[in-house]
Amino acid sequence: MNSFACRLFNVAFLVLALTACATIPPYKPLIPESGVACPGIFPPKAFRVVQQIDMKSALIGKGVFIGAAKVEPQKNALHAVLMSAEGMVLFEAEYENGDIKIISAFPPLNNPAFAKGLMADVSFVLLKPAGGPVEHGVDGQGLSACRWAAAEADAVFETALMPDGAVRMRLYGRDRRVAKESLAWPPFDRGMPARISLKAFGPSNYTIELMLIEMEFVD
């Protein structure tokens, strides 16, 4: 019975994995189309933001945090603080043009790999990619999409406007597989979405929901 259950689990896991892969179409060049506007997903100038962060992973279960960040798109820089829901600072770091400086971190969050992953997630959802789009048009699903050269070598950042008004963001790795995908849900407060859900693929599978608490432009 145990062996049967185990086999059943393996089959179910395989089906789920294949289904997950099947839902993400392979990377293809966009079909050029005139008049495609890139979704204005990021606030146009420096801003401060506070968000509730719900994290779900197989490793830690579900956790709730508060995130605060000061984002400076012109400098390709941000300063992020991760707090417990009660306001205790757990992690604080700066990011500028790919360089990360940890200011403070409670163990085990002081692990450089964790810091790199966390700051990559924060920059993925909050920082407008540098420069203009390198490609725009319509993707295989008929969605208006734009692509930028991402900060990571050979990676591609993509935005696409969904039929329900949400904006999908994807990061394709150098192997052109989707490394991260997020959905930014309206309403948008001066460019900042009310809710962002982020899913990271690969060995450290996790999902993060970011709910906007407040946002203001830096004077």
Place this chain on the structure above:
Amino acid sequence: MNHIKTGVLWLAVLGIFFVGPVWATDDFEALSKSAQNIKSISADFIQEKHLKILAKPIVSEGRFYFKAPYSIRWEYLSPVKTLTLMNKRGAMVYILSEKKWVIDKTKSDTRGIVMDEINNWFTGHFQENPAFTPVYKPGVPPSVILTPKEDMKNFISRIVLKLSKTTGMVEQVEIMEGQGNRSKITFKNEKLNVDLPDSLFEKP
């Protein structure tokens, strides 16, 4: 004659130093004893989180209940709903998931340490935790400054507890962290020695 004058002056100076701490210690002990007479507390609180990167603080609001000797309900109502319950069985942290309270297992162990500390403050046992050095400062309001010893220094530079001069109850807590970050928790609408059911500390 000059020797006598000098001696009197030194005695006066020493007297100020000696009398000061003795008076302060008496006052401190009286306040600690007053706090130990508190059997239960019901209060609202406002927490301001000041971060160097933010122009204005993140403001959280919540409810606090305490029942001697060892029960605490610490509930954040906004902007993020969380709940910590402490009773004789230990501390448990809950988060809201799809409108239901679920246990946050990742935090429940460490939260017990924090709740123990809060319990010490509200029962007037300011010197219980060996990780902090307490210093009493008389004034309006009187306060206790807790300075962490070695391990905590990297994360907390000091904690200031402002006390009620009449009851010894903690009315405000200020936690100074590094990097210019700090938290200020102010209690209001306090009701002392009210009847609180045990269920308040056992179930969300």
